[in-house]
């Protein structure tokens with residue numbers, strides 16, 4: 001199944017929407033248009049415009065095309081738990097630091113300045129800065145050297161640098177259980193790593209995607225257990241998709257084509273009125 005259309009909602013709308021839900025100001029240069037469906041979900045499930053806690057899970061390189069192909073076979077634990085799916089169009093070029101910079105600043109690559117595969121410390125305002133200014137306790141969890149801990153370094157938040165995805169998920173669960181944080185971001189990368197050394201539908205990539213889903217379920221269950229006295233928003237938020245070069249070569253991403261540009265984010269609200 002090949003998608004031919006580009007999704008309509010730019011990823012630049014993620015940051016100001018999430019800022020609203022966390023009760024903080026938006027990053028200074030963020031797109032001001034909100035994603036109304038996400039705001040409505042929070043209102044409907046909690047009776048309020050904000051949540052107490054936020055867990056953002058960032059699994060690298062899951063595109064809409066891959067999700068749709070394996071929706072039943074791999075992703076049903078995710079879709080069963082998600083209250084809402086939002087189809088975003090990511091940033092150009094669809095490469096990891098470009099897209100995560102856009103996700104957390106709400107700005108286009110022309111504005112935030114990361115326009116290639118490079119990982120400078122971002123100088124413009126981000127969600128992490130907006131949260132810190134509002135007095136939120138924020139944890140960022142990732143394997144070392146990756147885009148997220150590098151481009152969002154030097155913020156007034158706590159960094160937990162691990163040696164692998166599984167350790168990041170375990171750390172995330174430990175931090176949820178500790179109840180010390182308002183906002184926790186957990187990054188995982190196995191699928192992106194595997195698609196570049198195999199191809200996007202290889203055995204290793206399918207296994208990596210299953211690991212993402214299992215990790216999401218573990219984090220979701222931890223929120224349900226340890227944050228039961230709070231309202232929480234949990235997101236599954238990839239950065240871009242991928243495609244295969246020809247029919248026999250490796251996987252890649254970075255082209256302005258639907259398979260690389262179209263992504264789906266999943267949102268769940270726990271602890272609200274109807275729980």
Ligand SMILES: [Zn+2]
Pocket residue numbers: 060061095096097192239240
């Ligand atoms: Zn990526």
